[in-house]
Amino acid sequence: MAIRCLLLLLSPLLASAAGVSGGGEEEEAVLAMAARLPRPPAVSFLDGYTQLFGDSNLALHGDGKRVRISLDERTGAGFASQDAYLHGFFSASIKLPADYAAGVVVAFYMSNGDVYEKTHDELDFEFLGNIKGREWRVQTNVYGNGSTSVGREERYGLWFDPTEDFHRYAILWSHDRIVFYIDETPIREVQRTKSMGVQFPSKPMSLYATIWDGSSWATSGGRYKVNYKYAPFVAEFSELMLHGCAVDTLTRAPMCTPDIASIHNAVAMSGKQRSAMERFRTKYMTYGYCYDRLRYPTPPSECNVGPEAELFLPTGEARSMERRGRGRRHRRGPADSAF
Template sequence: MTLLIVLLLAIMMSSMISAREQRHYQKMVHADDGEEDNEQPDNYSSSSSFDNNYVITWGNSHVSYLYQGQVIQLSLDIASGAGFGSKLHYGSGLFHMRIKLPPKDSAGVVTAFYLTSSGDNHDELDFEFLGNREGKPVTLQTNVFANGVGNREQRILLWFDPTADFHTYKILWNQHQIVFFVDETPIRVFKNKNNIGVAYPSQPMQVVASLWNGDSWATDGGNTKINWAHAPFIAWFRGFNISGCPVYDSNTMPCFISNKFWWNRERHWALNPNEEEAYQAVKSKYMTYDYCSDRDKHLIPPPECPQ
């Protein structure tokens, strides 16, 4: 009888621990309202394997699972590329992916990480890496769509070789601002200017990554095409935990206004002084194109641009 009681107690304790671990894991994967010291974990790739939060959306035969799903490899050849997306849609958060880009000659190849809603009047926040001939730099293009309106491209050259190792690319999205980060450096800020009539992304968005043929426009304006003799082109992705507020209908307002999500708190309403300094340095040293300065496109700068 004593042995039976001990066994029953052990089973009960194991179940309690398992349930507690599961709750802790769910908080890490989605919204964490814990201490600020724990807001942004140093190792973005350790918390979640691919299948917990993502599914393959196209090009299944061009996807490889590495290290028990801790790394996903997408490949592009003349037959197909590939892509994956999050199982859920989100209404705010800090979304990230660690990416290693295709090496050597990748002209015409586009590696993308972005948030997007559905429909014609969609919202979208883009990282697009535009490949180049071997020895020439990859261009990072960002774009912001709100209510179906885009054409807000900015392009920079990176200060490192993004094909040599993994780097973290992040999008902070709350009701005050959208910030694109490369590692810890902000490279783009899109402020909420609804008060002057500028649409601001507010629809539930899915997290998406893909590798595809963009040689109609991506390199030298489409004049440099993919050299298929160098296929397959391969990109690697890791870091599949998601710090976001899940949305199960069309209403993102609770995700915007709730202070329990750390990314909605006041310290994330604007860049801090160190971030602002780094951001200005990127704009002055590495930016190669800004739609705000393109007078062929806009005789008068759009209202969200510096006047």
């Protein structure tokens, strides 16, 4: 069952890696590559994850297949994967806290800060709560080799209500690129360039999920704080997926075959997927570090800044409030599908 579920999720990725496009040939190529895949980690929390903090603010449901973490006046909560991974595909379906959530931060991310304190890598989804009636925002970050002074943040207004139902968030991390997805739509791609050097994440990372009090900065720069009369703030995670190249905890050596690593390295984004990503960014991107001329008078070397820079203020914020996508609903079509 686990192999079948993995195959259904990864089949377009595997087909793209195999370079096939025909129906029967594509299926054969996918089956051939899937036959070489190891059994993915079990969905059960106890088999794949460990609690970091929060004692009773972390609760398991559905035989350990769903995890709820909450924030109250006493503490937040968090968990992490038991293994660290070198490249792979990592995802979760997440339902965010409802009602007033200003100052609340829910994070789904990869990091190795526990091992490489001064030279850590990190790939983030950060969900930033808001006052009642205002949308949650999502921020993506990329850090490599401790380069936190060169923050590569982007923020987007969500085009759906993430508190009403589960939505899927995923990170594809290969040797030469990183792609963030929301509900199968690619929203950001970071391609490795020579100029980035060691600032491209390249060391094994673990997967984390946390909820915590970000009152000092998360909502309107700290203007709105966490209001604990609305506590507990509960985030729920399900369908946690770990499909990567695990490393030995002592030697940090990869424990996967070259075939498994090559799948993630070979995956290419289709033209339709790239168009879907560009449409998303045009509509919903509210901040881009490449356009922050106050922070970076000379954009970082990997930024390819063109005429679209006129859509952003010198602060990197989008000029038009309509770009927040307030009141809109995203209709996903075949062109948006990534998996």
